[in-house]
Amino acid sequence: MTVANTKTTRPVLIFWIVAGWVGYCLLPWYMVDDGLWSFKWLVDGYPFDDDYAPAAFLIGQGVKLWLAPILIPLAMPLLVIGRPKSDPLYARILIISGALGFSWLIAQGFSIGIRGFNYDWLKLLFGEPRIRQFGMGYGAMISASAFLFLLTQGIAARGAINGDVFVVSAIGGVITIVTAFVFYPIANMLFSAFITEDGAYSISVFAAKFFDDRLWGLGCLAGARCGAAWNSLFLAIFVGVITTALGLCFALVVTRSGFRYKRTIRALTVLPVITPPFVIGLALILLFGLSGSVTVFFADLFGIQPTRWLYGMPGILIAQTLAFTPIAFLVLIGVVEGVSPSMEEAAQTLRANRWQTFRTVSLPLMRPGLANAFLLGFIESMADFGNPLVLGGNFDVLSTEIFFAIVGAQYDQGRAAVLAMVLLFFTLSAFYAQRAWLGKKSYTTVTGKGDAGVHPLMPVGLSLPVMIIALTWALFTAVVYAMIVYGSVVELWGVNNTLTFKHYVTAFSLRIEEEGIRWTGAAWDSFWTTLSIAAIAAPLTAAVGLVTAYLLTRQSFAGKNAFEFGTMLSFAIPGTVIGVSYILAFNVPPIEITGTGVILVVSFIFRNMPVGVRAGIASMSQLDKSLDESSLTLGANSWQTFRRVILPLLRPAILAALVYSFVRAMTAISAVIFLVSAKYDMATSYIIGRVENNDYGLAIAYSTTLIFVMLSAVGLLQLIVGRVQIGRRSQLSVKDAS
Amino acid sequence: MKRLTLMAAGSMVALGASLGAAQADKLTLYCSAQEDWCQLMARSFEDATGIDVDMTRKSSGETFAQIRAESSNPKGDVWWGGTGDPHLQAAEEGLTMVYVSPMRNELHEWAISQAESAGNRTIGIYSGALGYGYNTELLAANNLPEPACWKDLLKPEYKGHVQMANPNSSGTAYTTLASMVQIFGEDDGFDFMKGLHANINQYTKSGSAPIKAAARGENTIGIVFMHDAVKQAVSGFPIKVVAPCEGTGYEIGSMSIIDGARNEDEAKMFYDWALSAEAQNLALQVNAFQVPSNKGAETSESAPDMSTIKLIDYDFKLYGSSDERKRLLQKWDEEVSVLPQ
Known part of the structure; x- marks a missing residue:
C-alpha cells in the first residue's frame, strides 16, 4: 500500500513544483490584454516588456518587488525531493510553503490594485508610492494553483483522509474555486445591503429596505397587490409541485x-x-x-x-x-x-x-x-x-x-x-x-x-x-x-401570415467570396460566441459537479455540510445578482475578467454546477459503497476507483450534466445580460434586444435555430457518452423469451 | 469527447487570432438606441475611418449601471444614444469626461444647452417629444372614444387599456412622470399618475414596449415617445399617434465619452463624426424618426413636426439630477405603484 502510494504521488509532487517555477519564471505574470487565447505577446516584447513579463523578469528589472518573497515558498519544496513521505519534515515543508505562497499571493493581490494600495492602513505604513498592478494572468494563476496543491499534498502526507492525495486535493481545489467565484462575489454584494449612501455601514438602512411593503405586503388578499416575496413563494411552490407531478x-x-x-x-x-x-x-x-x-x-x-x-x-x-x-x-x-x-x-x-x-x-x-x-x-x-x-x-x-x-x-x-x-x-x-x-x-x-x-x-x-x-x-x-417554428417563417405573426424565410436570411446569411466565407448575417457574431463559450463551459461544469458529488457522497471530512452549502449556493442565488456581483468583484485585480469570455464561462460553471452535483449525488447514492470498497481492497487508490468504477457507472449523470450545462449556457439570460460585452455578445442577450424592438420574427427565427443546434448537440453528446446500460434485461428481450 | 475539446480549442484559437489581427485601432461603443440603428452607426463608422468598433446594445439604464460598476476600470469608450437623463446623471457623478467638439457650431441650440447643463460631459444627438399612440382597431372593437389629451387617459372606460413603462427602469417613463409634474404641478401631477395607475394594465420594463404591444394588438394605448409610435405606424401597424393637447415633455438623446476610456482618441473621432449631418442622416435608413441635432441633417416626412407640438419648457438640469430623480421615483413607488387597481 505505502509503496503504491509513493509511486503514484511522487510525479504529482514534482509536477506541481515544476508548475510553480514555470508560472513564476516563464509565463506572463499579469493578465494579457488581448485575451486569454491570443499569443501575440510571444512576439511582442516578451519576456522584457512590463505587460508580458514573467514575475522573475519583473524582479530582475527591479519592478514589482512585492513579488520577490514568493521565491522562498517556491524554493522550499525542493528540499523535500528525495525524502520519504513518512518523514515529518516532508509534510511540514509542503504545508508551510504552500500556505505561505498562496496567502502571500492573495494578500498582495488585494492590497495593491490599479491605483496603488487599496487599504488606508497600508498607505499610512508605507506612504503612497507609485505602484500598481493589473489582474492575475497565466503565470500568477499557475503559481497559485501550484501552491494550493503543494499545500494539499502536505496535508495528505500528514495523514488527513487516510493520506489520500486525490481526495485532499479535490477538496482543496473545489473549496478554493467555490470561495473565489461564489462566496467572495456574493459576500461582496450582500455587504452592500448595509451600506448607506455615503459609504458607512448601518443596520437601519437594512431594516428599512427589508420591512418594505412592496416586499411583504399582503394586499392581494384585499384586492390590491401582494409583495414580491409572497408572489415568488406561491409561484415557486405551485411550479415545484406541478412540475414534479408532471x-x-x-x-x-x-x-x-x-x-x-x-x-x-x-x-x-x-x-x-x-x-x-x-x-x-x-x-x-x-x-x-x-x-x-x-x-x-x-x-x-x-x-x-x-x-x-x-x-x-x-x-x-x-x-x-x-x-x-x-x-x-x-x-x-x-x-x-x-x-x-x-x-x-x-x-x-x-x-x-x-x-x-x-x-x-x-x-x-x-x-x-x-x-x-x-x-x-x-x-x-x-x-x-x-x-x-x-x-x-x-x-x-x-x-x-x-x-x-x-x-x-x-x-x-x-x-x-x-x-x-x-x-x-x-x-x-x-x-x-x-x-x-x-x-x-x-x-x-x-x-x-x-x-x-x-x-x-x-x-x-x-x-x-x-x-x-x-x-x-x-x-x-x-x-x-x-407555433414557434411557424412563427419563424411568417412575415409578421397575426398581422401578415405570408410565408417567408427573410428572418433567417437577415440573421444567418453568408456570402462566399474569394478569400472565403463572409458571415454577413446579423446573428453570426453572437452565435459563434455562444457556441464556443457553451462548449468550453459544459465539460468543465460536469467535471466540477461530479467531483463535488463524489466528495459529498463518498468521503467524510470536517466541514462537509458547509462544503455542500457552498456548492449549492450559486444555484440558489438568482442570475441577476450573480451578474452584478461578478461585475463588482471581478472588474478589479486580483481577478480581473469582466469584458472577457472567461467571466461568461466562469459564471456558467458556477451557475450550473449544482445541477451536476445533484445529478451526481442522486446517482451515486444509488451505487453501493461496497463497489468502492472492493476496488480499494484490490489495491486501487481513490483516484483509480473514481475513474474506473464510479465514473463508468455514472454515465447517465455525466450525460445529464454535460447536456444540461451546455444547453443552459446557450439559453441563460439573467446573469448573462450583465456580463456580455461588445466582444462577447451572447445569443440570448441579442434575442432579448430583438424582442424589445418588436422584431419577433427575427427573435423567433434565431431561437428556432438555437433549438436545432442544441438538439444536434444533445444527439452528438449522447453518441459520445454512449447509451445507458445498467446490466438489466430489457423489456423487449423478456417479452421475446416469454 | 476529445473531438469536442479539439473543436472548441480550434474555434477559440481562431477567435483569438482574429482578435489579435484586429489590433490596430479600435473603439468600444455602448449603444442605447435601437439595435439596427446601433449596428448601422458602428458599421458606418468603421467604413468611414477604418477603426474597428465593438458595439454592445443595452438600455440606457442598464448601460448606466454598467458604466458605474466598471468605473474603477472602464471598459467602454463612447456611450451613444438613449435618453439624456442617465447621461446627465453619469456626468454629475463624473463617470463621463469633458469634451468640447469642433462640430458644435453645426448643432441646434437645445443640443448645446444639454451639453452646457452637464459641464460639457455630454451632448444632444437627437430629440423626441413624449405622447401616446393607440391601436385604432382595438379602440374601435372596444367602442372607446378617441383620446386627445393627457387627462382623457384618466377616464374610467380606458381601465385596463393603457400601458406605460415603469419609471424605475425606463427613461421614457421617468420623462413622463417628470413631464406630468411640470405640466400639472407636483401635487396634481401625482394625482394624475394615481388616476392613470387605475387604468394601467401593465408597467413594462422598456420604454417603447407599450406601443409595441399596442402594435401587436396586446394593448390599446401606449404612452411613449412619439417617434416610437410613428415607427410602428410606418411599419404598417394600425397605430395612431397623439400629441396631447396640454403640451408635453421631451427627451434629448445624448452621447458621452466615458471617463478613463482606453481609446480616447478614437472615442473623440466617433463623437465628432456622430455629430455630423452625414452620420445623423443614417437614422432615416432605420426608421428612427427622432429630430437630429445637426441643423444640416434631413428629417423624415413621417417624423412628428416639432414646431406643431406644444412643448413645455422642460427643466433638464433639475429633473435630470439624481437627487430629484430619486425623490420623484421614491414618491411614485410609495404613493402610486402600491395602490390597488
Missing part, C-alpha cells in the same frame, strides 16, 4: 407502461430545456394573448370579450411549467429507472398486488428523486427571469425586482441585496426541508450484487390518469413548439 407522470409512462412511443415522449420532454425561456413566453403570447390566435378564435366563437388573463401569475405558471417539467423528468427518470426491480419482484413474490407494490416499494424508493425534482422546480421558478420578464404583467417576483433595483434609474444595490437575501432564505429553506424529509434512510438499490430484472407495469388505476395527463401535456408542448 415529471413523475412522464417518467412512469416511459419506464412502467406498455406505451408504444416512449422515445417520442423522451424527445418531447427534453425540448423545453433546449429553448431560450422567453421564446415560450412569446409563443404563449401569440397563442393566448389579447390578440393571440386561440384567444381570438374562442372570443369569436362564444362572443366574449378577450382579456389579458395571460399576463401575470397564470402566464408565468404555464411558461415555467412548460420550461421546468423536463428538468423534473430528467431527475426522476434516473431515479425511477434506478429503483431495483428485484425489490419490486420480491414484493410481488410476497403476494403484493401491483398497486401495493407501487405504493409501498416503488414510490418510497423514488423519494429522493421526488424531493430533488421539487427542489429544482422550486429554485428554478424562484430564480427564473425570462418568463416573468415577458409575461409578468404586474405580478412582481423577486428575480425581476432585483433586476429593476439594479438597472433602474434608482440603482439601489442595497435593495437588490436585501431582495437577494429573501430569495436565498426561501431557496435554502426548501433545501433543508428536503433534507429533513429524506432523513437518513437508505435508498441504495444499485449494488455490486447481481441485479437483473424488469420493472413491473403500473397498476391500471394509476396508469390511465398518468397516461392522459402526460399525453395532454406532451400535445400542448408540441403545439407550442410547432
Whole structure:
C-alpha cells in the first residue's frame, strides 16, 4: 500500500513544483490584454516588456518587488525531493510553503490594485508610492494553483483522509474555486445591503429596505397587490409541485407502461430545456394573448370579450411549467429507472398486488428523486427571469425586482441585496426541508450484487390518469413548439401570415467570396460566441459537479455540510445578482475578467454546477459503497476507483450534466445580460434586444435555430457518452423469451 | 469527447487570432438606441475611418449601471444614444469626461444647452417629444372614444387599456412622470399618475414596449415617445399617434465619452463624426424618426413636426439630477405603484 502510494504521488509532487517555477519564471505574470487565447505577446516584447513579463523578469528589472518573497515558498519544496513521505519534515515543508505562497499571493493581490494600495492602513505604513498592478494572468494563476496543491499534498502526507492525495486535493481545489467565484462575489454584494449612501455601514438602512411593503405586503388578499416575496413563494411552490407531478407522470409512462412511443415522449420532454425561456413566453403570447390566435378564435366563437388573463401569475405558471417539467423528468427518470426491480419482484413474490407494490416499494424508493425534482422546480421558478420578464404583467417576483433595483434609474444595490437575501432564505429553506424529509434512510438499490430484472407495469388505476395527463401535456408542448417554428417563417405573426424565410436570411446569411466565407448575417457574431463559450463551459461544469458529488457522497471530512452549502449556493442565488456581483468583484485585480469570455464561462460553471452535483449525488447514492470498497481492497487508490468504477457507472449523470450545462449556457439570460460585452455578445442577450424592438420574427427565427443546434448537440453528446446500460434485461428481450 | 475539446480549442484559437489581427485601432461603443440603428452607426463608422468598433446594445439604464460598476476600470469608450437623463446623471457623478467638439457650431441650440447643463460631459444627438399612440382597431372593437389629451387617459372606460413603462427602469417613463409634474404641478401631477395607475394594465420594463404591444394588438394605448409610435405606424401597424393637447415633455438623446476610456482618441473621432449631418442622416435608413441635432441633417416626412407640438419648457438640469430623480421615483413607488387597481 505505502509503496503504491509513493509511486503514484511522487510525479504529482514534482509536477506541481515544476508548475510553480514555470508560472513564476516563464509565463506572463499579469493578465494579457488581448485575451486569454491570443499569443501575440510571444512576439511582442516578451519576456522584457512590463505587460508580458514573467514575475522573475519583473524582479530582475527591479519592478514589482512585492513579488520577490514568493521565491522562498517556491524554493522550499525542493528540499523535500528525495525524502520519504513518512518523514515529518516532508509534510511540514509542503504545508508551510504552500500556505505561505498562496496567502502571500492573495494578500498582495488585494492590497495593491490599479491605483496603488487599496487599504488606508497600508498607505499610512508605507506612504503612497507609485505602484500598481493589473489582474492575475497565466503565470500568477499557475503559481497559485501550484501552491494550493503543494499545500494539499502536505496535508495528505500528514495523514488527513487516510493520506489520500486525490481526495485532499479535490477538496482543496473545489473549496478554493467555490470561495473565489461564489462566496467572495456574493459576500461582496450582500455587504452592500448595509451600506448607506455615503459609504458607512448601518443596520437601519437594512431594516428599512427589508420591512418594505412592496416586499411583504399582503394586499392581494384585499384586492390590491401582494409583495414580491409572497408572489415568488406561491409561484415557486405551485411550479415545484406541478412540475414534479408532471415529471413523475412522464417518467412512469416511459419506464412502467406498455406505451408504444416512449422515445417520442423522451424527445418531447427534453425540448423545453433546449429553448431560450422567453421564446415560450412569446409563443404563449401569440397563442393566448389579447390578440393571440386561440384567444381570438374562442372570443369569436362564444362572443366574449378577450382579456389579458395571460399576463401575470397564470402566464408565468404555464411558461415555467412548460420550461421546468423536463428538468423534473430528467431527475426522476434516473431515479425511477434506478429503483431495483428485484425489490419490486420480491414484493410481488410476497403476494403484493401491483398497486401495493407501487405504493409501498416503488414510490418510497423514488423519494429522493421526488424531493430533488421539487427542489429544482422550486429554485428554478424562484430564480427564473425570462418568463416573468415577458409575461409578468404586474405580478412582481423577486428575480425581476432585483433586476429593476439594479438597472433602474434608482440603482439601489442595497435593495437588490436585501431582495437577494429573501430569495436565498426561501431557496435554502426548501433545501433543508428536503433534507429533513429524506432523513437518513437508505435508498441504495444499485449494488455490486447481481441485479437483473424488469420493472413491473403500473397498476391500471394509476396508469390511465398518468397516461392522459402526460399525453395532454406532451400535445400542448408540441403545439407550442410547432407555433414557434411557424412563427419563424411568417412575415409578421397575426398581422401578415405570408410565408417567408427573410428572418433567417437577415440573421444567418453568408456570402462566399474569394478569400472565403463572409458571415454577413446579423446573428453570426453572437452565435459563434455562444457556441464556443457553451462548449468550453459544459465539460468543465460536469467535471466540477461530479467531483463535488463524489466528495459529498463518498468521503467524510470536517466541514462537509458547509462544503455542500457552498456548492449549492450559486444555484440558489438568482442570475441577476450573480451578474452584478461578478461585475463588482471581478472588474478589479486580483481577478480581473469582466469584458472577457472567461467571466461568461466562469459564471456558467458556477451557475450550473449544482445541477451536476445533484445529478451526481442522486446517482451515486444509488451505487453501493461496497463497489468502492472492493476496488480499494484490490489495491486501487481513490483516484483509480473514481475513474474506473464510479465514473463508468455514472454515465447517465455525466450525460445529464454535460447536456444540461451546455444547453443552459446557450439559453441563460439573467446573469448573462450583465456580463456580455461588445466582444462577447451572447445569443440570448441579442434575442432579448430583438424582442424589445418588436422584431419577433427575427427573435423567433434565431431561437428556432438555437433549438436545432442544441438538439444536434444533445444527439452528438449522447453518441459520445454512449447509451445507458445498467446490466438489466430489457423489456423487449423478456417479452421475446416469454 | 476529445473531438469536442479539439473543436472548441480550434474555434477559440481562431477567435483569438482574429482578435489579435484586429489590433490596430479600435473603439468600444455602448449603444442605447435601437439595435439596427446601433449596428448601422458602428458599421458606418468603421467604413468611414477604418477603426474597428465593438458595439454592445443595452438600455440606457442598464448601460448606466454598467458604466458605474466598471468605473474603477472602464471598459467602454463612447456611450451613444438613449435618453439624456442617465447621461446627465453619469456626468454629475463624473463617470463621463469633458469634451468640447469642433462640430458644435453645426448643432441646434437645445443640443448645446444639454451639453452646457452637464459641464460639457455630454451632448444632444437627437430629440423626441413624449405622447401616446393607440391601436385604432382595438379602440374601435372596444367602442372607446378617441383620446386627445393627457387627462382623457384618466377616464374610467380606458381601465385596463393603457400601458406605460415603469419609471424605475425606463427613461421614457421617468420623462413622463417628470413631464406630468411640470405640466400639472407636483401635487396634481401625482394625482394624475394615481388616476392613470387605475387604468394601467401593465408597467413594462422598456420604454417603447407599450406601443409595441399596442402594435401587436396586446394593448390599446401606449404612452411613449412619439417617434416610437410613428415607427410602428410606418411599419404598417394600425397605430395612431397623439400629441396631447396640454403640451408635453421631451427627451434629448445624448452621447458621452466615458471617463478613463482606453481609446480616447478614437472615442473623440466617433463623437465628432456622430455629430455630423452625414452620420445623423443614417437614422432615416432605420426608421428612427427622432429630430437630429445637426441643423444640416434631413428629417423624415413621417417624423412628428416639432414646431406643431406644444412643448413645455422642460427643466433638464433639475429633473435630470439624481437627487430629484430619486425623490420623484421614491414618491411614485410609495404613493402610486402600491395602490390597488
